[in-house]
Amino acid sequence: MNRGTIKIFEFSRDYNSEIYAFGHRIGAPEIQEHQYVKALTNESFFERADVEEHVESAQPGADVGTEHNSELVKQGSQKLSAWLKRYLRFHLTSAPEELIEAVEEHLLADECLAEIAKHIGVDNLVRTKEFPVSQHSCANAFRALAGVFSEEKVKNVVIDFVVPQLVDIDFSEIYPLANPMDVLTDLLKAEGVTEIEPRLLRSAGVNSAEPIYVAAIYTDKQKNVGQSAGESLTIAVDMAAREALLRLWNITSDR
Numbered sequence: 001m002n003r004g005t006i007k008i009f010e011f012s013r014d015y016n017s018e019i020y021a022f023g024h025r026i027g028a029p030e031i032q033e034h035q036y037v038k039a040l041t042n043e044s045f046f047e048r049a050d051v052e053e054h055v056e057s058a059q060p061g062a063d064v065g066t067e068h069n070s071e072l073v074k075q076g077s078q079k080l081s082a083w084l085k086r087y088l089r090f091h092l093t094s095a096p097e098e099l100i101e102a103v104e105e106h107l108l109a110d111e112c113l114a115e116i117a118k119h120i121g122v123d124n125l126v127r128t129k130e131f132p133v134s135q136h137s138c139a140n141a142f143r144a145l146a147g148v149f150s151e152e153k154v155k156n157v158v159i160d161f162v163v164p165q166l167v168d169i170d171f172s173e174i175y176p177l178a179n180p181m182d183v184l185t186d187l188l189k190a191e192g193v194t195e196i197e198p199r200l201l202r203s204a205g206v207n208s209a210e211p212i213y214v215a216a217i218y219t220d221k222q223k224n225v226g227q228s229a230g231e232s233l234t235i236a237v238d239m240a241a242r243e244a245l246l247r248l249w250n251i252t253s254d255r
Contacts (some may be wrong), residue, residue: 039144044129069144076146095249113139163220180241
């Protein structure tokens with residue numbers, strides 16, 4: 001065996017070992033190696049010169065094959081979406097469906113999934129024409145992995161990896177409301193509240209370049225249902241109304 005053959009064998013062996021280790025690390029050793037390789041193979045991989053020319057050392061290793069992950073991406077996307085929505089609907093029973101969909105869309109976007117994929121080492125295993133691996137390809141590899149996982153495993157992946165990203169969500173960005181005070185007023189009145197009143201609690205630096213206002217929303221003159229700060233009174237009231245809505249929908253830091 002010449003030196004070149006040894007290097008090819010060693011690289012392929014190393015990639016196969018990485019796939020084996022990845023399967024155990026992710027908690028799904030029962031998945032066959034060829035299924036992992038297919039899930040991690042972007043269609044563009046076959047456009048690479050070394051692959052088109054059937055070079056034995058086409059990298060990453062393992063047999064070049066002919067299968068790619070396009071169909072698995074679609075299947076995995078459906079599984080991830082279904083389980084994430086089930087989780088959100090179960091735990092956020094008071095939240096409107098529009099908010100559930102906005103959260104689901106944000107958490108399953110390329111940016112979030114690519115970060116999760118990198119965290120578990122997927123970016124080092126993706127077979128693609130790109131270098132470095134794009135965010136989109138990395139996210140699609142994660143989706144494709146969900147495509148080969150069982151339903152129970154996808155549920156666990158959603159709970160263990162996707163749901164924790166909720167802590168970084170700015171709900172005012174992913175679910176903007178033009179008039180949060182109007183929305184809050186309608187919801188509270190539907191619950192029997194008769195008086196909804198925004199109040200200025202305190203302010204500082206009103207005549208400076210960086211004023212600060214703290215406003216709160218009171219119901220029936222006594223209960224503070226939400227408060228927040230802002231650089232103007234209008235903004236503070238809007239932010240307080242948003243905070244009150246999140247509380248009303250049971251979306252709090254301890255949830």
